[in-house]
Amino acid sequence: MGEPNVWSTARLADGDGRYADVDVNGFSLHCEIPADSGPEPAGATPFGLLAASLSSCTVMSVRTFLRRWHVPPGDVEVRVAVQGGPSPMLVRTVTVVAAVEPDLREQLSAEVDNTPVTRLLRDAVPIRTVLRTG
Incomplete structure (x- = not known):
């Protein structure tokens, strides 16, 4: 079966990082993992x-x-x-x-x-x- 036409990969560095690096069909962005308490993140979640x-x-x-x-x-x-x-x-x-x-x-x-x-x-x-x- 061929490569799908929609794909996404997320990477979270080792440690206590709160941001995942996300790649969607070659478009990169950072996605913040919301904390259990506190304000909503300003960026993508x-x-x-x-x-x-x-x-x-x-x-x-x-x-x-x-x-x-x-x-x-x-x-x-x-x-x-x-x-x-x-x-x-x-x-x-x-x-x-x-x-x-x-x-x-x-x-x-x-x-x-x-x-x-x-x-x-x-x-x-x-x-x-x-x-x-x-």
Whole structure:
């Protein structure tokens, strides 16, 4: 079987380091391992990268869907919050500046709930979605 087209490698140096060096398809970044107590790290975290995967996949899928239906999407924003605790959840807010007719909005909602990353994650963690259109 050939090399996968998506890959990631993380390395954490020996010792008490709080940063992992992450490489995603040749793009390098640092990922901070959050401390058990204290403020949230200023940079990328494992949960932040998970949220970024869902938000980036969703925003690209929304734009592609709207263009397919010849709706100029204008700005599209997807925010994903990770709610921790005993029952973790991802809360996704999709905001589309463009006005979207009710029938198409229903189809857009279904598209959002079936993006590739959504399908990958939804059996592992609940994803609550709020869709706002112009």
